[in-house]
Amino acid sequence: MGSLGPGRDAVVRPAYPHMLREDNLVWTRFLESGDFEVKEVWYDVHVGAWVPPPEN
DSSP: OOOOOOOEEOOOOSOOTTOOHHHHHHHHHHHHHOSSOOOEEOOSOOOSOOOOOOOO
């Protein structure tokens, strides 16, 4: 299994790369909840194989 690379600090940011606004709000609430001790996160991870878009 390959490495996910370096993680990011689990801090609230104004925006997160490649994250929709709605997801940003959920992620921010999660980080601010204090329900978990989060030291490092990986939220911008490539998943799956690339699929070419249709030509039409």
